[in-house]
Amino acid sequence: xxxxxxxxxxxxxxxxxxxxxxxxxxxxxxxxxxxxxxxxxxxxxxxxxxxxxxxxxxxxxxxxxxxxxxxxxxxxxxxxxxxxxxxxxxxxx
Numbered sequence: 001x002x003x004x005x006x007x008x009x010x011x012x013x014x015x016x017x018x019x020x021x022x023x024x025x026x027x028x029x030x031x032x033x034x035x036x037x038x039x040x041x042x043x044x045x046x047x048x049x050x051x052x053x054x055x056x057x058x059x060x061x062x063x064x065x066x067x068x069x070x071x072x073x074x075x076x077x078x079x080x081x082x083x084x085x086x087x088x089x090x091x092x093x
Contacts, residue, residue, distance in 0.1 A: 002042050002051065004028075009051040017052060029056045033063075040074050047075045 002009050004025055010017065017025070032038040043057045058078070064070045 001045055002053070009046065009053060011050055012052045012054050013050070015052050022052065025053050026056050029053050029060070033060045040070075044075045047077055 004017075004021070009025070029038065038060070043060060045051070046053050046057045047061075061070070061073060061075070061078070065072075
C-alpha cells in the first residue's frame with residue numbers, strides 16, 4: 001500500500017489532488033524506484049487498485065523489463081508487448 005499525506009493513494013480517476021500534489025506523487029514514485037525503495041508489491045497495489053500513479057508504475061515496469069530486472073509483468077494486468085509499446089507517440093511532444 002502506498003500513502004500520501006498519511007492516507008492511501010486515491011484512485012486515478014476520482015481524486016482531489018492539486019497539480020502540485022500529483023507532481024509530487026509521480027516524482028516520489030520515480031525517486032523511490034531509482035533508489036531501490038519501491039517494491040513490486042507496492043507497484044502491483046497501485047496498478048491493481050487503479051490508484052493515482054498507475055501510469056508511472058507502468059513506465060517503471062517497462063523500464064524493469066528493458067533492463068532485464070524482470071522477465072514479465074508481475075501485476076498480471078498487461079502483456080509484455082503491451083508494456084514495451086508504452087511511450088511517446090508520433091504526435092507527442
